[in-house]
Amino acid sequence: MIDLRSDTITKPTSEMLEAMMTAEVGDDVFGDDPTVNSLQEKTAEMFGMEDGLYCPSGTMTNQIAMRILTRPQDEVICHKYSHVYLYEGGGMMYNSMLSPKLLEGNRGRITADQIANSINPDDIHFPKSKLVVLENTMNKGGGSIYDIEEIKKIRKVCDDHELKLHLDGARFFNAVVTTGESPKEYGKLFDTISICFSKGLGAPVGSVLLGTKDQIKEAKRVRKVFGGGMRQAGYLAAACIYALDHHIDRLAKDHTRAQIIGEVLKSLPFIEEVMPVDTNIVIGKLVEGKSEKWLLDELEKQGIRAVGFGKGLVRFVTHLDFGGDDLSMFEKAILKISS
Incomplete structure (x- = not known):
């Protein structure tokens, strides 16, 4: 997971x-x-x-x-x-x-x-x-x-x-x-x-x-x-x-991985907008008609956990235990979700 x-x-x-x-x-x-x-x-x-x-x-x-x-x-x-x-x-x-x-x-x-x-x-x-x-x-x-x-x-x-x-x-x-x-x-x-x-x-x-x-x-x-x-x-x-x-300097790795996630989200048909990614937090806004629960359930099926942030927003946070291999797995998994 x-x-x-x-x-x-x-x-x-x-x-x-x-x-x-x-x-x-x-x-x-x-x-x-x-x-x-x-x-x-x-x-x-x-x-x-x-x-x-x-x-x-x-x-x-x-x-x-x-x-x-x-x-x-x-x-x-x-x-x-x-x-x-x-x-x-x-x-x-x-x-x-x-x-x-x-x-x-x-x-x-x-x-x-x-x-x-x-x-x-x-x-x-x-x-x-x-x-x-x-x-x-x-x-x-x-x-x-x-x-x-x-x-x-x-x-x-x-x-x-x-x-x-x-x-x-x-x-x-x-x-x-x-x-x-x-x-x-x-x-x-x-x-x-x-x-x-x-x-x-x-x-x-x-x-x-x-x-x-x-x-x-x-x-x-x-x-x-x-x-x-x-x-x-x-x-x-x-x-x-x-x-x-x-562990301070390595935070830059989290930021880079968050930016990549942000770019992936922008390419998805069910994401209307992605907030600017400055650090390790990525927030995507779902298109009208798609609920936070829908996306969280679909993510769970693909082995990914995120959190709903209200008003159609879903948050992803990169961290110490999320490495390069995890990022590759994330990219492949989230692209499997159909709109």
Whole structure:
């Protein structure tokens, strides 16, 4: 079975497993797991930020960031397709009592002008605009990448209006492998950053939240109340360290294979349109009269898994476990589907 549902389905490589099995561990709730500490320090140094906190998931790091950067009744400005709004179970409302302001945008990306125009006046009838969240790459935008020059403009708007800025960097390294930018450039622009290791980087579990030492001290308290305190988590953190050392540059292979898939999809009679393929996500729109379920069922018959993305869209995601031979098999199999 060729599984292109997500880049979260990968298994650790043998070398990653070896790193996990030989990791030195302690009790992370007490702060004495040396491998977790090394991961947090390594990631913080990579982004030029003060400190980091290892958590079980990117949802948790995003939720913690929103909690520590706001107070109840504040407003979060984000794109209407943002992960923090669509795919985190209403967490910003439930965990932090925040009000979302949802913006339109080109393939999931919002602009400085949009943000400036959406900030609420100082009026008791409105929630206080307090936080902006960007997602890079943008999942629902087909792996689209923010222009860093636009992010700099957004940072200025945030500074001018005393707003905080958080980056949901679930697939951050897919972005910078494409653009050639440095993580440190982003560390200068955001108050907090969430980095996920269980997607393109191929680790089994975990994300790190980056910020100042004071922010991370508060974040650790929130992680505890969210149930995210882990004990001998170094076995998992070792996989993330291995991923940082060995799996970043290879993301370019995923991008190349995704572009080939995009070209194949364009040739199919039942695909009306394919979103631009910037990184490792390919989204095809079905022609009128064809449902997502129809295509997913046909794909399953050919030994391929993908996911429906709503409104006639189907998503394919390339990853560490999808190699050149798999790509050839995919091309042959999907061409067997008749319209």
